[in-house]
Amino acid sequence: MEYTVTPHHKFHFNHGDVAIHSAPDSEGKATAYRVNKAVLALNSTVFADMFTLPDADGLHEMDDGVPVVVVTDSEEELSALMQALYEPHTLFSCRFDPETPIRLTPVMKLANKYEMDTIRERAVEAVCRDWPETFEQWARINAEIHSLIDRTPEAAAAVRFARDFNIPSILPAAYYALAHSDRNWHWDSRNVFGNQWRYVRYTRWELLDAIDYKVVLCLRSMLVGKLSNVVSQYTGETNSIPVGPLTVCPSTHSESHATCATGLAEILQRWKENELDLGSMLAEAEGPNPLGLLDQLHRMHTTAEMCGGCKTRLGRHITMYQIALWEQVVLMTETFQEEVQ
Template identity: 25%
Template sequence: MFAPDPDLYFSDGNIILAAPTSLGKDEVVFRVHRSVLASHSPVFADMFSPPHPHPDVNDTYDGEALVCLHDDATHVKDLLQTFYQPFSLTLTRYDPDTPDKIRACLLLAKKYQVQSLYDHLVALFRADWPADLKEWDDLEEEVAFRLDQVNSDFSGLREAWDVDNSFPEPASAIQLAHDFDIPEVLPAAYYHLSRLKLTQDRDGWRTQKGQPFSEMTSEEIFIRLRAGERTARWSLVTLQDLRRVILWRESLQDQIPRLEERYRGVVCGNACDAQLRLVLRKIPTGTSDLLAELKEAFSDAKLARREFCASCTADIGERNEIVRENIWSEMKAFFLL
C-alpha cells in the first residue's frame, strides 16, 4: 500500500518516488519533479535519462512513472526537502545532537551525489569543533561563561543540563568523522573525550520527567553538572577509540614530571627559577586536561600574584603559550594517526 506524503506530493509533479518506512507498513510516495531531482543529483539525472531506464522505474502510480527507492522514507523526505526548501534543515551551532541530525542526509547526499548539500553539512559539522588552540580556548571560555551564569543564578537541574546540551558531544562526533572521513574533527573531539570519565555518560544521565536513567539521584547529577562536568555517549565509543583515549591519557600524564624541561631557560635567576618549579610541581600528576591546567597556572591573574620579576613574567607567559601550542600539535598528530 502507498501513502502519499502530505508535504511533498505536488499535483504537477512528473515522477513518483516510493520509499519504505522503518515500521515496515505502507510505503510513502512523493510526487516530485524530474527537473528538480536532476538539477541536484547526477544519479537521479542518469536514472531518468533515455534510452536506458533505471531498473527501479518499473511501474506507474497516479499516472506517473514510479521509482522504488530502498532508503527509509523519513530520510528520503529530509533529502527532498533540501531540494525544495533549502532552509528546512536548520542546525544550531554546537548542538550535541548534530551528528545524529545530519547522518541520514549525509548518507543520501553521498549516495545520490548531491555534492553541494554534502559539502554544506560537512562544513557545519567541522565548524563545531576547534581546528586550532585559539578556537579551543575560545570554546572553553564560552563553556565557562555559561557555567558561571548557572552557578551565579542559583539555577536548577534543567539549567545545569542546558550547559552540557549547548556544546558538542565527542563520541557521536568521532563516529561520524570516521564513517564519512572527516578527520579534521577528530583531534579536538578525541581530546575532549579523553578528559571525561566513563561515569560521565550522557545517555545514563539523561532525565525523563525529572527522573535520571542512572543510580545517581537528580541532586547528585545536578552537583556534578554545576561543577562543570560534561558528558559523552560512551556506548558509541569503539574499543579501538577507547584504546586511543587511554594511550593519550597515559602519554599526557607521562609528560607532567618532565614539564620543567619545556620551561628551561625562560627565567632569569634562582628566585624566579624556584618559583617556576613550584608552580609546575603543583600541576596534578593525574590530570587529563594539561592544556587547561597550564592555562590556569600561568594566567595573567595568576602571574600577577607570583613572585616573578617583570621580565620573567612576560617571558613565562610567552613560553607557556608555546608549550601549549606544542601539546596541541602533539595531540593532533597522535589522534590523526
C-alpha cells in the first residue's frame, strides 16, 4: 500500500540515529519519529535486542542516513510513547486528572509490547496514586479532592485501565466511586449545565462492560443496606444513640456525664438534619455513599459539646466503622475478580 511519511513536529531530532515510522492512517499518512537508539534500548529490551543484531542497520531501509524501523503502531500510540520517553513529567506528574487513564492507555499498550518495564511502572503508579488501596489512603485522598472537585479522578476510565492491564489494586476504590455516582451524569455533559453542577461526579459510563455493571449493581445493593445500618446506628433508630461503649462517659466528674450525653445527641441530630438526605441518597439514579456519610460525621464530631474522652472514642468508633465498610468493598470486588479470571 502506498503511503506518505511526515516527520513528527516534535519528536524528529537532527541528532536522532534511528527513524520509527508509524502505521499509515485511513488516509494513507504515516508519521516518522527520528529518535535515539540509546534511549529506546535503555528503556526497551525489545529494541535493545533489535539494535544488537549483527549488521542491524542493513536489515532496514535508510532515511537520510539513519535506519528505518516500520511498526504497526498508530501515530497516537507512538506519540504518547515518545512523550513518556522524552517528556515524562508531562504524563506522570498530574494528580487527580480524569484524563490520566485515557492518556496513559496507549503508553501502557506499547510499554507491554516493547517490554518497557520502567515506563509501565510509572504509568501504573500515575493511575494508582489517585485510587487508594486502604481506608487510610481513601481518607487522605478524599480530604485532598474535597477542595479539588473539578479535578476528581474519573472512575470508569480507571476501571477500564485496571481490567485491561491487570491492575486490580485500584478496582475497589474505582468501583465504590461508580456505585455512588449518578447514572444520569455522563462525561460528555459535564460542561453543559453551568457552574451550579460543578460538584457532580461525571462518568464515562460507556467504557464499562457487562461485568463492570454487575459489580457496580451488586456493590450498590450492598451499600444501600450498609447506609441504612449507618443511619440506624447513629441516629437512634435502634433505640441506642449510638450502641456499645459510647453510651457511657469515662469522665470521673459525674456532671460531665449528662453534658456528654446531651452533646452526643445534639451532634447526631444536627448531622441527621444537615447531612442526611436519605431520599436523595437512596434514589435510583444516585447510589449510596456510607463512607462519605460517616466522613461528614467525623468532620462534625470535634465540635460536639463533649469531653475529650468521649470525642476521642466517637472518632475512633466512626473510623473503625469506615474501615470495616472499606474491607467489605475490597472483599466483594476481589470475589468478582476471582470469578471472571
